[in-house]
Amino acid sequence: MATLDEVARRAGVTAATVSNVLRDRGRVGEATRARVLEAVQALGYRPHLAARALAEGRAPTVALMVSSIANPFYPEFALAVERAVRRNGQFLIVCNTNEDPLQGRAYLDQIAGTISEGILVTNANLHLPDLLDVARRGVPVVLCLWERPDAPPDGLPCVAIDFREAGRIATRHLLELGHERIGVIVGGSASGVQAARYDGFVDVMREAGLDASIVAAEPDSIEGGVRAAGRLLDAHPGLTALVATNDLPAIGALHAAADRGRRVPDDLSIVGITDIHLASDTRPTLTTVAIPTAEAAGLAVELLNALREAGGRSDDASRVRIASLPRLVVRGTTGRVRRGSATRST
Amino acid sequence: MATLDEVARRAGVTAATVSNVLRDRGRVGEATRARVLEAVQALGYRPHLAARALAEGRAPTVALMVSSIANPFYPEFALAVERAVRRNGQFLIVCNTNEDPLQGRAYLDQIAGTISEGILVTNANLHLPDLLDVARRGVPVVLCLWERPDAPPDGLPCVAIDFREAGRIATRHLLELGHERIGVIVGGSASGVQAARYDGFVDVMREAGLDASIVAAEPDSIEGGVRAAGRLLDAHPGLTALVATNDLPAIGALHAAADRGRRVPDDLSIVGITDIHLASDTRPTLTTVAIPTAEAAGLAVELLNALREAGGRSDDASRVRIASLPRLVVRGTTGRVRRGSATRST
DNA sequence: GTGAAAGCGCTAACAA
């Protein structure tokens, strides 16, 4: 690995000049410039990013904390973040906390402010105090997927998406199709991270004067969805539709319906939230409410930049960035309610 | 961010001593040691990894090049690699080449030898010459998922998995269940990266004196599997079983069968290769041949370490690491062949 | 046992 000095020597100039050429700082003569570039070429010189980072006082990477890659949403989001970060000339370090706050803490301690310039956090089971700690050390920290635009977290900048509205959109879609007996599956615990989506469901059901109490919470996975939907369908045979707060459980619901011989969408409509890739690869394909993932990723990176420029401190004005509204994607799992479609009334 | 010097000053010693304490170099008095640790504590000192890397001449991260995260296998593999890398005290940088060799090249140029100590490559559409270039600069490069243990790549160390045997295992399983008319779906092109798996299929079929020519190649995705299986099933109604060279197309085959009213496994058996998470979340659950993903990830990281210690050069003895054999995981998509199960003979 | 000094590869004033 050739160094700046070697290039400089070969070109008969000094390291500073080479640096200037490479950074396009201007104020370099055409002739020297050419000689330098020739030397760079000849030696196959590549800037040492770590050295540059140390000198500049800023790191070339951004870290993304995720809790698990078992959930296919995170890789999709990570990909979107990677793109945004690259556009910014940086690299992405993926930190898998494995649902373990201690491991998350360990990551933060080592990375924040040393090899990563900023920390992007998805729902990674991190303790908020740990994050605040890091933020206080002057390292930009951004929460990427905050679910309540109206109630931003205390002291941390975030990108918020109106997931409550997503819950409303999903539910409204079913009402418009004539459904009235609708159950809801919550991924995670009912008071957990997906609670806002559930609240959206309740909003619309109450407003329509319908029963919003048919709910089952299970882990946010296909398997969880199978169990939750199974319980709901068995206990309430009159249900004609199901809202799931996430696509994975929605897909599980699809399986649970098949297990019971209920045809989707003829006998049962199902709608999810997020629109992961997999949603268009089920049979039938999943109707869902799409979340602006790529946009959120871009906003998060922008916010990180803004924070850095502000020296880690953020004025309240720029603390929350709100992504555009979720939107309905109608596919194959929802249809008009049919009289007598359910086994019997609850 | 407190620095070593600040800690030293507070403890009334010099930076060198603090460093010695922190690295557990011994030769430090108990009293000073205690004072230093106290100062570290009080100041909340964290070593600056970039600075340390520069001084030590080695980077704290390893890079993993992947072509796309759309294929759920890669995140699973990335997770396994991340664990192995962490065990090694390093961090993982995920580089998404987006199937674009140019982007891959750009990544290599910037990262290799500067912020990443080694490069792990999955099938990332990289030009081999580019990789050799990097390797020649003394940066350890390891190919993680080489499909032909008997034919290692020229000049690059690799972790090999016997995918041909995986193809054989899948096919043998079907033969043992009495199937004789079996089609094969190749993910990617027939001569592409999954060719070894296909060869395994051919081995076993030929050996049994059966027709090994019923093959369809489509992109390595669920959608591709739907198309490939559809074509096969329509052209050869007598087929009783399908081997797919990957789980994704196998899942697609499941859909194609459903679309045609063929029940799995009663009318049609399907077996995949890899055993991604999703394989146990389909209906019915997918019989497949499991690849030792985590083991391969661990071996790759070990190989990278060995290379680094050898200064980037590898003797032939340590150039190829072979992971253990794939193994059959019988689930719900395969069953005994039933007379007259197919629509009609081909 | 502890400190002084040099250097990792680069950038950024400031001088010339």
Add this chain to the structure above:
DNA sequence: TTGTTAGCGCTTTCAC
């Protein structure tokens, strides 16, 4: 337009 100097935060001989 180019060179000089200092320094980013750390490790590592080598003296003391």
